[in-house]
Amino acid sequence: MPNTEPQRSRAVFSNEDFALLKEAVAEHVKRIADDPRSTKFSNLYHRLGRLT
Template sequence: MTEPTRSRAVFSTEDFSLIRTAVGDYLQKVKDQPESVKYANLYHRLGRLR
């Protein structure tokens, strides 16, 4: 029986910072729309990944 291959990270730590910046910018553009809550939650979750 073979061992499962180890999963590799898709994003680096630096990527999360870049994604958080992009989401923050987009959040300002959709702040008056209903989906802005989802983007705000994502923005805050990305901030906790440091």
């Protein structure tokens, strides 16, 4: 009887990638500090911190 369970997806990003993304987002937040979108990027930075 064939296995009917779906295969597990492979990870797209490694843990090292999240650290690099967090660093890049931090630099971007500094550059756009006066832009209203900086809050969204700041929130992304903090969410990435929870992953690493």
